[in-house]
Amino acid sequence: MKKWFVLFLGLLFVGIxxxxxxxxxxxxxxxxxxHSGHHATPWYMEAKNIKDLLGITLNVVEIxxxxxxxxxxxxxSARTGAFDIVQYNSAWIGDFEPYLVPLDDFIIxxxxxxxxxxxxxxxRDFHNMWGGKIYSVTLDGDTFLLYYRxxxxxxxxxxxxxxxxxxxxxxxxxxxxDQVVDLAEFFTRKKGxxxxxxxxxxxxxxxxxxxxxGRVYYWYLFRYIPFSAPNPHYFDPETMEPLINSPAAxxxxxxxxxxxxxSPPGVLGWEWDELFNAAMKDGRVAMWIHWPDEGRxxxxxxxxxxxxxxxxxLGIAPTPGVIKDGVYYQYxxxxxxxxxxxxxxxxxxxxAWAVLNYMFGAGAxxxxxxxxxxxxxxxxxxxxxxxxLWRAKVPGIDKFLxxxxxxxxxxxxxxxxPGAFEYMDKLDLYISKYLAGEIKTAKxxxxxxxxxxxxxTERFGVESQKEFxxxxxxx
Amino acid sequence: xxRRRRGPILLVxxxxxxxxxxxxxxxxxxxxxxxxxxxxRVPRHPFVGFENYIRLFxxxxxxxxxxxxxxxxxxxxxxxxxxxxxxxxxxxxxxRGKKVVQPLLLIPMMITPVVVGYMGRLLFETRxxxxxxxxxxxxLPSALWHTSASTALLTVILLDTWQWTPFMMxxxxxxxxxxxxxxxxxxxxxxxSGLQIFWYLTLxxxxxxxxxxxxxxxLAILQTFDIIYVLTMGGPGTATETIGIYTYLVGFRYWxxxxxxxxxxxLAMMLSVGVTIFLKMMGRERR
Numbered sequence: 001m002k003k004w005f006v007l008f009l010g011l012l013f014v015g016i017x018x019x020x021x022x023x024x025x026x027x028x029x030x031x032x033x034x035h036s037g038h039h040a041t042p043w044y045m046e047a048k049n050i051k052d053l054l055g056i057t058l059n060v061v062e063i064x065x066x067x068x069x070x071x072x073x074x075x076x077s078a079r080t081g082a083f084d085i086v087q088y089n090s091a092w093i094g095d096f097e098p099y100l101v102p103l104d105d106f107i108i109x110x111x112x113x114x115x116x117x118x119x120x121x122x123x124r125d126f127h128n129m130w131g132g133k134i135y136s137v138t139l140d141g142d143t144f145l146l147y148y149r150x151x152x153x154x155x156x157x158x159x160x161x162x163x164x165x166x167x168x169x170x171x172x173x174x175x176x177x178d179q180v181v182d183l184a185e186f187f188t189r190k191k192g193x194x195x196x197x198x199x200x201x202x203x204x205x206x207x208x209x210x211x212x213x214g215r216v217y218y219w220y221l222f223r224y225i226p227f228s229a230p231n232p233h234y235f236d237p238e239t240m241e242p243l244i245n246s247p248a249a250x251x252x253x254x255x256x257x258x259x260x261x262x263s264p265p266g267v268l269g270w271e272w273d274e275l276f277n278a279a280m281k282d283g284r285v286a287m288w289i290h291w292p293d294e295g296r297x298x299x300x301x302x303x304x305x306x307x308x309x310x311x312x313x314l315g316i317a318p319t320p321g322v323i324k325d326g327v328y329y330q331y332x333x334x335x336x337x338x339x340x341x342x343x344x345x346x347x348x349x350x351x352a353w354a355v356l357n358y359m360f361g362a363g364a365x366x367x368x369x370x371x372x373x374x375x376x377x378x379x380x381x382x383x384x385x386x387x388x389l390w391r392a393k394v395p396g397i398d399k400f401l402x403x404x405x406x407x408x409x410x411x412x413x414x415x416x417x418p419g420a421f422e423y424m425d426k427l428d429l430y431i432s433k434y435l436a437g438e439i440k441t442a443k444x445x446x447x448x449x450x451x452x453x454x455x456x457t458e459r460f461g462v463e464s465q466k467e468f469x470x471x472x473x474x475x
Numbered sequence: 476x477x478r479r480r481r482g483p484i485l486l487v488x489x490x491x492x493x494x495x496x497x498x499x500x501x502x503x504x505x506x507x508x509x510x511x512x513x514x515x516r517v518p519r520h521p522f523v524g525f526e527n528y529i530r531l532f533x534x535x536x537x538x539x540x541x542x543x544x545x546x547x548x549x550x551x552x553x554x555x556x557x558x559x560x561x562x563x564x565x566x567x568x569x570x571r572g573k574k575v576v577q578p579l580l581l582i583p584m585m586i587t588p589v590v591v592g593y594m595g596r597l598l599f600e601t602r603x604x605x606x607x608x609x610x611x612x613x614x615l616p617s618a619l620w621h622t623s624a625s626t627a628l629l630t631v632i633l634l635d636t637w638q639w640t641p642f643m644m645x646x647x648x649x650x651x652x653x654x655x656x657x658x659x660x661x662x663x664x665x666x667x668s669g670l671q672i673f674w675y676l677t678l679x680x681x682x683x684x685x686x687x688x689x690x691x692x693x694l695a696i697l698q699t700f701d702i703i704y705v706l707t708m709g710g711p712g713t714a715t716e717t718i719g720i721y722t723y724l725v726g727f728r729y730w731x732x733x734x735x736x737x738x739x740x741x742l743a744m745m746l747s748v749g750v751t752i753f754l755k756m757m758g759r760e761r762r
Contacts, residue, residue: 066727070730074515212707213710266601266619268619269627274596419729425729432710432711436623436710438624438713438714439712
């Protein structure tokens, strides 16, 4: 009897041990601060799976995007331990770094089950890495791509007319900003004129930027970065002197103003909706640069506004570059989108890592949520963009996914040092003033920006900003 | 303290406590913040005296914001008051369909300003907005509205006027219908014309209401934020950057809470002075 009792006890312990091994964090609660709305959906939807698999209870705290920075920074800097995981904009890493833990050790400790190397290079280098360490995992692979009317660019009559006028083959896709100017001039036509062999029913425009005050600086950076090749920088890394008023920077801004001539009236007031609607729903723009939304929603492209339109076809390409001394330079601005990190004052860091690993590690879960329109998250891993599942489920998505890979080979970061928003807002302000005609020359506008940038750098401390700026580039 | 005196004090005490916590404390706190270098990203917030105020008054962008705010105030009042007064006079009369027209006219002020901002973006859309469509039908060219530095502020004024004239109309109408009938009857007996009655009776009798409604609208105009935020974000350039937008950007985008507090206090001071002068002027005329 005693023997049987000992055997029973032994089996009981083995059983409990087995269960515990299956749910390694039974009883642990992980609090995660997330962007309210659609960003929170995946967390809620996966909470039960996380509980079943890891034993972790997920406590999701939704914070509106407007108060995310201040609320999270206040909790982190006061070391309240309110959050184990924070979702934040990767541009805030300069301010958040002291309160987060690097993830290198967690990745190594768990046998790189996460597959960190699977991230597309642009996101890996400029979302996740900071000062040579891995600080975050990417949720949303936001970036920018060039979209164009492939149905128009492929038209034989248009191709012949372009070659006759400009002396070179109509570039499909456009690869340089000079080509974009030629193409924009070529395709800007009035209602009643012919386009793609048919009569236009509305005015048609060669190019459009999202130029409303607030985010117009992005559209300038698309030019500033390649124009500043071969070694583009926001500041001189040695002195922190702004490079934003260099001759290349001025040429980039002049290019922006030049393209306004071929843009629809009113682009200075255009935000996301206006550009998306004019280009995709109204079909009145030949080329534009935007986030991945159009790439994912390629089938929504409206026909050209002509009497007998060809079948709509959206062209997708990396943003244009420049040719300097015979060398082609192309960079893709990696939007400082949403990432997640583990807080230094979390009492359950291993459990927090297990949650991040479950949600964003390579595999079916993260793929499901970047494929889903409910999350608003864009692909960021090779396993996302090469997924046979996605390609089979959405015929025609290949072009977008392939272009993402291509674009992310040459990523360029948004500014992420302390005060990043202030630097960019000053840039935005003077670009807006120049485009609106409040400032006469591009040089004058950018000199003002450089002056403001110097003041901000001095306020934060030149040496300290220099250190942060160096961290931006350390891989 | 006697029980008789203690009773009323106990009754107003909860209100006083709430007032102190919700109104007085934040005001005093923001005043102290305006004398500190208060950056949310920096743990220490040293006392810097009037530095924030000096930075504010030497900032050309703040000067621009003052100008834009002043133009917005004058432009809106110049449109909203006469239109609102005119509509109130019309509605004070009896006519068929009044019960339908009156509530219809009040609808705009019931809409959230953010929604009005988005409506503005659609209505004034340069390419395919209905306003330009009607202009084109009349043979006029499309206007750039909020997308041009020269017409953006006008667009904000028009949109705000559409939303808030009904408020002006409603308050003035309430004033008109509550005026005593006797002076009017006497004036009519004395043979006064309609214009004379309006000028020498209605306007003087309505002055307290006019003062009230102008002050209320002026205060609201100076705090205009939502519509501009959605419609132009202060742009193009700084064409529609009011003190409200300026303060928001400095405080909640640059995290310079010290300077934002000083801007808010300057605005509050200007409001107090303005309102006091206006009330004195109205009082002097009444005497």
